[in-house]
Every structure is written in C-alpha cells, then in structure tokens.
Amino acid sequence: MKNHLIYYLFIALIIIVNSCSADSRDEYSKFSVKLAEVTAITTPTTDSTPDYTFSSTNSGAITYGGSCSSSTTIAVSGNNTITLNSLSNGTYADCTITVSEKMRTKKSETTLSGSITITSFTVSSSNDTTTSDTTEPTIAEVTAVTTPTNDSTPDYTFSSDETGTITYGGDCSSSTTSANSGNNTITLVSLSTGRSYSNCTITVTDTAGNISNTLSLSSFFVAELMGGSMQGLELSLSKVVTRFAGTAGTSGSSNGTGTAASLNMPVGITTDGTNLYVADRANHLIRKIVISTGVVTTVAGTGSSGSVDGTGTGASLNEPIGITTDGTNLYVVDGANHLIRKIVISTGVVTKVAGTGSSGSADGTGTAASFNSPVGITTDGTNLYVADYANEIIRKIVIATGVVTTVAGTALNQGNKNDTGADAEFNGPRGITTDGTNLYVADAVNHLIRKIVISTGVVSTVAGTGSSGSSNGTGTSASFNEPSGITTDGTNLYVGDGENHLIRQIVISTGVVTTVAGTGSSGSVDGTGTGASFSQPYAVTTDGTDLYVSEFTNHLIRKIE
Secondary structure (H helix, E strand, O other): OHHHHHHHHHHHHHHHHHHHHHHHHHHHOOOOOOEEEEEOOOOOEOOOOOEEEEEEOOOEEEEEEOOOOEOOOEEOOEEEEEEEOOOOOEEEOOOEEEEEEEEEOOOOEEEEEEEEEOOOEEEOOOOOOOOOOOOOOOEEEEEOOOOOEOOOOOEEEEEEOOOEEEEEEOOOOEOOOEEOOEEEEEEEOOOOOOEEEOOOEEEEEOOOOOEOOOEEOOOEEEOOOOOOOHHHHOOOOOOEEEEEEOEOOEOOOOOEEHHHOOOOOEEEEEEOOOEEEEEEHHHOEEEEEEOOOOEEEEEEOOOOEOOOOEEHHHOOEOOEEEEEEOOOEEEEEEHHHOEEEEEEOOOOEEEEEEOOOOEOOOOEEHHHOOEOOOOEEEEOOOEEEEEEHHHOEEEEEEOOOOEEEEEEOOOOOEOOEOOEHHHOEEOOEEEEEEOOOEEEEEEHHHOEEEEEEOOOOEEEEEEOOOOEOOOOEEHHHOOEOOEEEEEEOOOEEEEEEHHHOEEEEEEOOOOEEEEEEOOOOEOOOOEEHHHOOEOOEEEEEEOOOOEEEEEOOOOEEEEEO
C-alpha cells in the first residue's frame, strides 16, 4: 500500500511540473520584440557618422549586423536614436539592428528578439568622385573675344558654378583643361588668320560626371595681320620687297624651293599662317608654298584644263583664279569653269561646291546655282563670298548647305551706285575680303574700293575717285587703276593696285590711302618701298608678319617685310 501511494504521488508531481512548464511556454509565446524605422538616414549624406532613429516595443540589448555599428548597445521601449560609427564613402544596404530581451520566471528563462534592416543610404564627402550628385554645372559667357581681333591667341572668359574638366568643341581649343567655380579666363590655342570662328563650344564636366550646358562662344574674326596695324608689320620702317617663289619673267610649272620653282600667271593667294596657297591660273593648278622654307608643291590639278573632281593631281581645273581657306579646306574659284570648288587640305580631295559649269546668274543650291566668270572669294568660316565678275554682283554661299544667294548688285546691271542690296551697282568686281562684319570689294573697272555691311547689304565707297589714277589721299580723293586684290587685318586694307603696279594701304577708320611699295611703273626689281617694282600685282595676303603678293605677269610671289 505504501508503495502504491508513493507511485501515485510521483505521477501527480510529474503532471504538475509539466503543467507549469506548458503554462510558462504559453505565456512567453504571447510576447515578441517589434522594431520599426522612425527616421531614415538622409541619402546621399556627407556625414560619416549619421544618426538613425527606430522604435522598439521592448527594451533590450542591441546587436548590429552588416556594415554598420554603433556604441549604443541598449534599446529602450519606444524611440531610440543611435549614432553610427564612422563610415567610409559608399552605399550601405546590408545594415541591420536586432534588439533582444530575456524573459524569466522562477523556474525558466527565454530570449525574445526582433530585427530591422536600415533603409539603404549613401555616404559621400564633398570631393568624392563617386558622389550621386546629379546636378549639372551651369556655364555662361562673361567676356567674348574682341571682334575683329589681331590676336591669334585671344583670351576668353566664362563663368562656371562648379569646378570640373573643360571640353572644347568646334575649331577652338585651349591648354586650360580645368574650370574653377567662378570666372575662368582661357587663352585659345593659335588660330588661323583671315577668318571667322562661329562654331566654338565649351562644356564643363563636374566631379560626379555631370556635363554642363553647351556654351557657344560668340562669333569672332581673326584678322590676317596679327598686331593690328601697319606698325604691327613694321612695313612703315622697312617695306623690303624680295622674290619669294618663282623665276622672274619666266613661266613654268616646276616644283622646287623659292626661285627654283616656277609658276604661270599666279593670281589668287591665301594663307593658313603656315603655308601659302596659290591659284596658278595658266597652269590650271593649285600650288602650296611652305612659308618657313619656300618649298613649292602641287596640291591639285593635272596641269591641263578640265573640271573633273578627284584627289590631288587626279582632279582638273580650268584657270583657277581666286582662293581662300578656313584652315581645313581650300575654296577655289575655278574661273573658266564658272565653278566654286573645295579642296580638303589634308587629303587633296577636290569636289564642286556650287555652279552648273556654265555661265549664268541663278541663285540656288550647289550645282543648281550659276556664276559668270567669278574671280575673288573670301570666307568668314560659315559662308563664302564671291565677286561674280561678269555678272557685276556679289554672291554668298552657305558652306554647310551650298545655298547661293545674291548679297548686292543686280546681274548684268553694270554701274557705280551706292545703295542697298540689289539696288547697288558694280563694274567688274574682282578682289574681296572680310573682317567678319563687312565685305570689302576691289571694284576694278570702277577704280574703287567698296564696303558692304553683311547684315544689311548696304554698299558704300571706302576710297577712290571713280576714275583711274594713283594719288594718295583720303577716301574719295585718292585714286586707283583697276585694283584687283584686297585683304584686311581688321584695321587696314591692303590692295593690289594692278595697273598702277603698286601695293596700297587704306586705314579703314579714316579712309587714308598711302603707298606701301612699288615705283608705279612695271618691273620686277627687289628693293625697299617705292624703290621696288611690280608688274600687275594681283592678290595680297599676310601670315601676320609679312605681306605676300601674287604677281601676274612676272610669274612671281613677292614678299614684303
């Protein structure tokens, strides 16, 4: 009996213990720790020790996971703001927080916990190149390049609201590649003279890789003479005239150096500052002369008349007479073909820009337009301007499209009238040049130098009486005799006064006309100023230091320094 009683008491004790354990487990199961994000970390942030706030339903010990940690190790019931330990620059998406609380009774213990993942954020210092900044820099023009300018390395100032790397576009560049926040003055790399620059651009890329708006530099013109006046060339002191290329009085087509080379009735002449390019008319060739060495080579032409496009000596021309350059291409007046041709300097590839190949006066696009024995040509970098000799008009060709229009004069309406556009009159216009704002025309048969305002088409007389003569003077009191070639440095005009066998200077601001070189009689004598002689000096250009003259009947290129 005693043994049975002990057995039943043991069974009852087990039942009571099990019952208490089950009750305890059921009670604990009613509890859990719940966490919620209250204030996420701002992203991106430059703070490497950012604050983070979360709420917890229980107090307890904090455990950190992932890439984040904090010196705060105890959570309270309610909101908790912790400061994360110092973080490196980067993105954090794996950071977790766990809060654990131990629950006890007299006879047992369990641990309750809850976790939260911190919303992803990025830490980025202000000079970090991996910043998620998406704001583009803003740049603007502050001081444009003076136009016209005689400086082939002009300064330009723009503003930027961020630092960054400068990228240049179009025909301009600079050795300055970093922009500061604020105003930036850059010096443009040496530019070709005698042309306008209208496609130059700048952008700034910030440290985050954001690219600014594209800033287009205001169009400007670099005059053919660097230095700004005759004094810049020092011609007023020396005016020494020498043979630069060709054999005096002897025509030929030989390449060579200096006077060992030969030409045949050279007419148009232009320069990119390094080389001279000559329309060698009777040879039907385009020739190049390296200024530093005098070496003469053939750029294009077979040496026989023709109108075939092609490359170098595989192309043909017919009495090329006018020539200009934008530094990349040559543009040639192919006179007897009534065409405007283009030659890519780097390859020698020759193509037609405009003209039907037959005489006419139709405006139009490319080969749908027509010319009548055109002579002179110049460019502002965007357009070509042509003295359409036998049509008595001045034409414009948009380089990008080939569209041909008439700027001034009426076809076949010969005369001498200052007016606007089609109401003005010319008589045998030959030479033409530009300063980017105005055109200047050697109106040969009128014995005048004329000006055309490009924006309005207004035509006026710069100098000349309208009758042949060789008098120096001011404006219409001076006289010329079939002036043929003309160039400008933006301050002065230089004229090949063909039938006077002289080189003349005109100060644009005053109209004062003087003689640079020549005796006034035909000859080929080297010398100084009026002690030298020419025979039908046709065209004039400059490399910014010296003048170069194509001398038609002497078959020479002369240099004036």
